[in-house]
Amino acid sequence: MAADKLAVTRATFDEVILPVYAPAxxxxxxxxxxxxxDQQGKEYIDFSxxxxxxxxxxxxxxxxxxxxTQGETLWHTSNVFTxxxxxxxxxxxxxxxxxxxxxxxxxxxxxNEAAFKLARYYxxxxxSPYKSKIIAxxxxxxxxxxxxxxxxGQPKYSDGFGPxxxxxxxxxxxxxDAVKAVIDDHTCAIVVEPIQGEGGxxxxxxxxxxxxxxxxxxxxxxxxxxEVQSGMGRSGKLFAYEHYGVTPDILSxxxxxxxxxxxxxxxxxxxxxxxxxxxxHGTTYGGNPLACAIAEAALDIINTEAVLSGVETRREQFxxxxxxxxxxxxxxxxxxxxxxxxGAALKPQHAGKARDILNAAAAEGVMILNAxxxxxxxxxxxxxxxxxxxxxxxxxxxAVEKVLS
Ligand SMILES: *Cc1c(COP(=O)(O)O)cnc(C)c1O
Numbered sequence: 008m009a010a011d012k013l014a015v016t017r018a019t020f021d022e023v024i025l026p027v028y029a030p031a032x033x034x035x036x037x038x039x040x041x042x043x044x045d046q047q048g049k050e051y052i053d054f055s056x057x058x059x060x061x062x063x064x065x066x067x068x069x070x071x072x073x074x075x076t077q078g079e080t081l082w083h084t085s086n087v088f089t090x091x092x093x094x095x096x097x098x099x100x101x102x103x104x105x106x107x108x109x110x111x112x113x114x115x116x117x118x119n120e121a122a123f124k125l126a127r128y129y130x131x132x133x134x135s136p137y138k139s140k141i142i143a144x145x146x147x148x149x150x151x152x153x154x155x156x157x158x159x160g161q162p163k164y165s166d167g168f169g170p171x172x173x174x175x176x177x178x179x180x181x182x183x184d185a186v187k188a189v190i191d192d193h194t195c196a197i198v199v200e201p202i203q204g205e206g207g208x209x210x211x212x213x214x215x216x217x218x219x220x221x222x223x224x225x226x227x228x229x230x231x232x233x234e235v236q237s238g239m240g241r242s243g244k245l246f247a248y249e250h251y252g253v254t255p256d257i258l259s260x261x262x263x264x265x266x267x268x269x270x271x272x273x274x275x276x277x278x279x280x281x282x283x284x285x286x287x288h289g290t291t292y293g294g295n296p297l298a299c300a301i302a303e304a305a306l307d308i309i310n311t312e313a314v315l316s317g318v319e320t321r322r323e324q325f326x327x328x329x330x331x332x333x334x335x336x337x338x339x340x341x342x343x344x345x346x347x348x349x350g351a352a353l354k355p356q357h358a359g360k361a362r363d364i365l366n367a368a369a370a371e372g373v374m375i376l377n378a379x380x381x382x383x384x385x386x387x388x389x390x391x392x393x394x395x396x397x398x399x400x401x402x403x404x405x406a407v408e409k410v411l412s
Contacts, residue, residue: 016046031369038065041391041399043374052399055374059204059236059348059386062263062309069304070266077300085291092299097272099303103245103310105254106274111294115235115261116150118271121288122257123154123198125275126229130195132282134227140194142228144180146206149198149233158198160206181211183218194228196257201247204236207382208343208350216251229256229279235271236348239263240309240389243318243346250345263389266305270298309389318346318389321396325349325385328400336411349385350378357381360410367406373399 017034033045041064043051056062063070077092084090097109110125112118123141130138143149147160156164157171160180165171178185180203190197197219203209223230232255237247239260248255256279261271271293292298308314326342329351333339341352353360361377368375376384387396 031366031374033369040064040066041388041395049372051369051372051374052395052402053374054385054387054391054399054403055376056263056386056388057267058262058376059241060262060265061267062239062241062389063266063305064388064390065267067266067308069308070268070301073301073304074268074297077297080296082297083292083295086289086294090294090296090299092296092303093294096299096303096306099306099310100260100272100274103306104258104274105248105276106258107277108275108280110273110275110288111299112261112271112273112290113269113292113298114150114271115233115259116152116155117290117293118235118259118261118273119149119155119158119198119233120152121273122231122233122259122275123158123196124288125257125273125279125283126196126198126231128287129229129279129282134195135193138193138195138227139174140191141175141196141198142186142189142194143175143177143198144200144203145177146180146203146209147177147198147200147233148203148205149200150235180206180209181215183215183222186219186222190222190226190228192226194226196229196231197223198231198233200233200235200237201251202237202242202345202348204348204384205378207352207378208348208384210343210345211251213251216248216253220253223256231255231257231259233259235259235261236386237345239305240315240318241346241348241386243315243322245310245315247345263309264305265298265302268298268301270302314389321387321389321391321393322346322349324393324396325400328396328404332400332404332407336407338407338411347385347387347389347391351383351385353381353383357411363410364407367410368403371402371406371409373402373406375403 035043037044041053043053110121143158145160149155149159154172160177176189201211234246258274339351340354344350359380378384
């Protein structure tokens with residue numbers, strides 16, 4: 008028998024959900040490609056992509072097929088038993104990257120938690136238990152567990168949850184001298200997003216990333232790249248590190264990995280992985296067959312020339328439309344990011360209006376994101392139809408004009 012359908016609305020949210028979110032006033036009920044419909048049947052164009060998650064749009068037929076097929080086959084075994092989809096997905100991630108070993112989890116925070124624990128564990132086994140310092144960056148974001156939120160560089164997210172994990176140092180992003188000033192032989196890792204997402208869609212410079220790699224090598228520290236948001240094709244390459252000519256020691260991926268199904272992974276080398284042994288780390292759900300079968304299908308599609316090269320042409324379409332809007336309204340101080348992670352920073356005279364623009368955009372029928380109070384963020388499907396970009400940007404322009412008038 009089907010479960011009873013209780014009538015729920017946006018107002019229900021304020022009664023039953025922990026008040027840690029302030030969701031939009033409409034409730035999406037259905038999605039197809041880059042279009043979404045709400046409870047009233049109103050249609051939206053989705054430029055938010057579930058925060059860089061639904062990289063192949065909503066309900067992509069190949070992902071739906073993978074979900075249905077695996078859903079009728081085997082969902083969960085725990086890690087007391089391994090499974091074929093996890094072994095296939097790990098093999099494909101290894102074939103596509105620097106990595107030789109994979110650990111699966113369910114969210115970006117968990118993949119990062121594993122990454123940071125591994126960095127410290129490796130240092131304690133290979134070097135010294137006192138080699139525990141983690142260098143991270145202002146405005147960085149790595150998730151909401153206590154360790155990841157403490158490595159993150161926005162104190163407002165970690166304040167009130169103390170005592171915090173110790174020996175974590177934050178310095179300004181893209182500032183190599185600041186890193187040089189704090190790195191020493193007690194440093195076990197530098198943790199960085201190649202493109203800061205939540206922190207305002209800010210790409211690292213090539214000199215910065217290459218400098219970090221060099222400093223890590225000089226101090227026998229590990230370079231840990233958080234590619235939870237920048238990875239899985241978002242930048243136009245499978246992982247953003249490929250733009251920089253650097254190889255990480257550890258990399259985390261999540262968000263788009265499952266195309267909307269929760270799954271994450273931490274990638275590393277044989278040498279680093281070999282310090283760990285059964286029981287040292289683990290998870291119940293991580294690497295379950297259902298999640299891995301869907302992620303495998305997503306990876307097979309995303310990691311193709313057709314999808315990856317399409318990212319850049321779609322970016323150009325977005326940027327051209329944003330520049331046209333800027334020429335008309337004198338709106339943005341910067342249009343930045345890589346691939347289909349696009350940040351449009353509002354000029355000082357429009358500072359603080361990102362959220363108003365978001366709400367106005369929803370009213371016009373287009374879903375967008377902000378990154379802080381002053382940056383409009385776009386993270387659409389990597390295969391969004393050019394006609395959807397055109398229509399969505401027209402709706403966005405209307406919304407902006409309303410907010411400014
Ligand atoms: C979203 C995000 C995370 C956290 O992922 P969750 O799945 O929400 O735990 C970590 N790092 C970066 C860079 C992210 O964008």
